[in-house]
Amino acid sequence: MSTKEKIKAYFQENENKIRDKIVSLVKEMVKEKTVNVVSEKLSEHPYLKVRGEEYRVANIVKREFENYGIPYNEFARMKERPNVIGKIGKDKNGKRLFMAAHMDIVPAGDGWDTDPFEVVEKDGKLYGRGTLDNKGPLASIIVAGEILKELGIELEGELQLAALSDEEAEDPDGIDYGIGYLLEEKLINPTFAIIPDIGENMERIDIAEKGRTVFKVTAHGKQAHGSTPEKGINAVYMMAKMVCEIEKLQFDYKVHPVLGHPTLNLGEIHGGAAPNIVPGQCEILLDIRTVPGMTKEQVVSKLEECAKKVEGGKFTIECMSWNEPHDVNPDNELVRAIQKNSKEVLGFEPEPFGMGGGTFAKTLNLHGVIAVGWGPGDDEAFHVANEYVEIKQLVDFALLTCLVSIDLLN
């Protein structure tokens, strides 16, 4: 019997045991309120001393690794916010597959039918904050590791099972405790990565994400008394003309096969101080999502063109944040291994697609790792009341984690 056949047989014979193990881990992890919010909102969550407190879930992960003899590293920029990476295999052929789920969650919010931190099992689903995002998938990959260990499966490469901190909230201080920290400090060097944090019920593989950028445009007028508007230059009128130009703006780009077109959203406008003052300044904030090939210089020059069309206008354009779009060639080992094994287990081949939103996969890709988003769960169930995940999907995902690892690492 081949290694993969052995694993499939084990899953068939032990279905209930595997299911119960995953369910009990999810229940245990959901009880821990690892809520990650920006510092400013921390006081709304009095049970937290620091943001996230992911160490509460990390303790469960470490206990599991210890019980199964899985060696692990713990990397933490702050001890309450650790990252735990279990390692299976010999790391002999230079191939390392990083499977990473995050331990932090968004706040429960309103509208729940049950206690968000006490998992309720109903109709084959688990309800609770974090069951899908991302504690269910985390339990699933841990159990996959335990089964590989229990069956004594030898991997020539290394499977790295990672429980990470700090995914859900980006603090204005810019300090990262999760994937950013691990990459900045060169603490990990995977060849491939799978991030099970997109939903899509394993039916689609996130191979590309748009670049996320924010631009601030400021109109500079001249203040004057509201009774003598002719003595001033009204920055809001000036900006109004600019906004009309921005609405017509066309970027130069090539339509991307999965990402399609870039987008532009005018999300905020601020101007004026009082009715009796001619506003001297007006600002807008633009969220621009780019496709591969677009550069910061091109985007700035497009905005400058708009500004030039406003007669008598005086504008400054600032890039507040910029990250690059990325894409992975869909014809690569990682995508093929996922497709082939899914076909066998689930009966369909997940299709490559691209997103405007972002996951850890982007950060990894920009650091030279072939990383995709792929995982269990319904994409509508993220960050909402009555978040849920189907237990069967978690079990299937555990099996697929084992099979994909063998294909990629042996």
Ligand SMILES: [Zn+2]
């Ligand atoms: Zn998530």
